[in-house]
Amino acid sequence: MYLRMFINQYLMGLKLTSRVPAAIFWLFAFPTVMLLGLGTLFGGAKEGPKLVWAHAAAGAPVDDFLQQALTERGVKIEVLSPAQAEERWQSGKLAALLEGDDGHYSLRVNNYLMMQAMQVEALVQQGFLMAQAKVQGAGDLARVPVVRSSPGGHHDGPYAAFLLPGLIGLNILMMGVFSTGMVDVTMRDKGGYKRLATTPLPRAVYIGAQLCVRLTTVVASAMLLMLIGALVFGVHNQGSYFGVLLVIVLGGFCFASLGYLLGSFARTVESYNGIANLAFLPLMLLSGVYFSLDSAPNWLQKGADLLPLSPVLRSLRAIFNDGASLASQGTWLVILAGWTVVIFTLAVKRFRWV
Amino acid sequence: MEWAIEASGLEKSFRDVHAVRGLDLKVAKGEVFGLLGPNGAGKTTSLEMLEGLTKPDKGEIRVLGLDWKSHGQEIRSRIGVQFQSTQLDDRVKVREALALFGNYYEKARPVADLLKLLQLEEKAESFQSKLSGGQRQRLALGLALVNDPELVFLDEPTTGLDPQARQSLWDIVRNLKKEGRTVLITTHYMDEAEALCDRVGIMDKGQILQLGTPRELIASLNQPSYAELEFQGAGPDVGPFAARLGLPVEVKAGHWAVSLSEPRQDLQKLLACVNELDLPMQQLHVRRATLEDVFLHRTGRSLRD
Numbered sequence: 001m002y003l004r005m006f007i008n009q010y011l012m013g014l015k016l017t018s019r020v021p022a023a024i025f026w027l028f029a030f031p032t033v034m035l036l037g038l039g040t041l042f043g044g045a046k047e048g049p050k051l052v053w054a055h056a057a058a059g060a061p062v063d064d065f066l067q068q069a070l071t072e073r074g075v076k077i078e079v080l081s082p083a084q085a086e087e088r089w090q091s092g093k094l095a096a097l098l099e100g101d102d103g104h105y106s107l108r109v110n111n112y113l114m115m116q117a118m119q120v121e122a123l124v125q126q127g128f129l130m131a132q133a134k135v136q137g138a139g140d141l142a143r144v145p146v147v148r149s150s151p152g153g154h155h156d157g158p159y160a161a162f163l164l165p166g167l168i169g170l171n172i173l174m175m176g177v178f179s180t181g182m183v184d185v186t187m188r189d190k191g192g193y194k195r196l197a198t199t200p201l202p203r204a205v206y207i208g209a210q211l212c213v214r215l216t217t218v219v220a221s222a223m224l225l226m227l228i229g230a231l232v233f234g235v236h237n238q239g240s241y242f243g244v245l246l247v248i249v250l251g252g253f254c255f256a257s258l259g260y261l262l263g264s265f266a267r268t269v270e271s272y273n274g275i276a277n278l279a280f281l282p283l284m285l286l287s288g289v290y291f292s293l294d295s296a297p298n299w300l301q302k303g304a305d306l307l308p309l310s311p312v313l314r315s316l317r318a319i320f321n322d323g324a325s326l327a328s329q330g331t332w333l334v335i336l337a338g339w340t341v342v343i344f345t346l347a348v349k350r351f352r353w354v
Numbered sequence: 355m356e357w358a359i360e361a362s363g364l365e366k367s368f369r370d371v372h373a374v375r376g377l378d379l380k381v382a383k384g385e386v387f388g389l390l391g392p393n394g395a396g397k398t399t400s401l402e403m404l405e406g407l408t409k410p411d412k413g414e415i416r417v418l419g420l421d422w423k424s425h426g427q428e429i430r431s432r433i434g435v436q437f438q439s440t441q442l443d444d445r446v447k448v449r450e451a452l453a454l455f456g457n458y459y460e461k462a463r464p465v466a467d468l469l470k471l472l473q474l475e476e477k478a479e480s481f482q483s484k485l486s487g488g489q490r491q492r493l494a495l496g497l498a499l500v501n502d503p504e505l506v507f508l509d510e511p512t513t514g515l516d517p518q519a520r521q522s523l524w525d526i527v528r529n530l531k532k533e534g535r536t537v538l539i540t541t542h543y544m545d546e547a548e549a550l551c552d553r554v555g556i557m558d559k560g561q562i563l564q565l566g567t568p569r570e571l572i573a574s575l576n577q578p579s580y581a582e583l584e585f586q587g588a589g590p591d592v593g594p595f596a597a598r599l600g601l602p603v604e605v606k607a608g609h610w611a612v613s614l615s616e617p618r619q620d621l622q623k624l625l626a627c628v629n630e631l632d633l634p635m636q637q638l639h640v641r642r643a644t645l646e647d648v649f650l651h652r653t654g655r656s657l658r659d
Binding site for chain 2: 001004005008009012015016019020190191192194195196197198199200201354
């Protein structure tokens, strides 16, 4: 009897959600665009750093050695005449311009393109050292081999790999604070709950079905993100899918409860908007959705780790990017569970049907 | 007598508003009972207490012989409640809404039957937000009928509807009575109460002022008819007329109203006075007393105020 009520309520909830364009946008289109957009934007150029070299006459052995050393490191060199090079420099698109020949070099770096410029500068310095060594007959110098990785893992993740779990977390946050809370306030404000309260439908069945609808949407949207991550950026889950699912479900439960809790403080949809943003913005900014907070002051990091979204993101990244086991995430899961218990209890206490 | 609703001594306050002050009400099974009163009279609060939505501060309620505290689920499964609007998601279709609500009950009427009863067959696949006012009101009523309820609560079911839509809703309510259901209806339309209700209770300031059949209430006024005299422009001085007539005359906007307890004599006297004073009367309108007059008499206020 109650199972039948639950299933029908759940299916109707999914159906109604699928009919709301805004819900589809925020659940599926928004994270997809974010992943594709930011993942590409901060993904780094695939063809490696570029360098323009302006020199009048080629030919000195040190020039050849330098060119060889730079090419080996993946620098794409374009040789131009000084006049042409100057023109290019002034166009503002060059990160770095190497001038001179036969060991008398100077490097101009573009302050506006610091990220690329610093990389090129380091490579040029290194290449020049190697070229000098070669000229003095030292032969090839060895380099320290480098492996790109994320901490604790074997994943040479591009930015998209860092971003993907962040977007899953962002989705969970928005699902709770916006979708769940807004529907809760609307139902109470417009008398939808009152309508239900005159039927024998138990509230636990109704709320349970609502929660499952929310969890389904965040899991579906996470699956979409992972699919795009795999197809477009070659980012794959390094850990167990069960672990990822568990963190999403636990996080989803925590934030759906938060939605109900916040909803209990607002009488109208209009007043809820303010409350929702008040909760949303700090959680989004401080929990490391888009960027790691590792370069932030220590006290801020410590504080942010105590917010409920941080454990979700930390565990997701550890499992998804670094293949960590669920057991190794104990501390984070305990923090998340603690938040869930506190928020859920308060939400139940404050929940009003009428 | 078997009672569908028994309430005694109901009280309810919200912060500084004493919404219901000692409500006593008994509704017999199979009866259509109307709760009449202006906005703010405490009708909705009373209804919500009877529907189990609001706990009374004081007083006793039994619905279908059962107590809300111990038999809430059973009462809910045997009553139907219609609200002033459907309170549904905009994107739910008519058929889906009826099926969804049917799902809340152990036994539900087939959706097809309900659609036929509500004359919404052609709108079955429409979103509820796309329905006209009358159709939406019928759907709201349909949601209250999915479980084949013994007792139906209707809260101002025809507010804001055009005459045709009101008629079609009235037909459904009359049918409910024929099927032996008990109906408790709130309204501020007097004609609606006269047309549908076996008994009415006139409510104001959180209390029932008078209870009875519409006929009894009107008869209790002892003023079966009213004469209304209209004048062009501002009208003459009422003083000499009232003195000569010897009956109470009320001066209203645009006309004088005279209550006639003995229409035959009083009307003759009235016309004689008009003649003797040579009043520039344009129209004379005689009408029987209505529930509106009962309300006015009991409260000194008009219902629509």
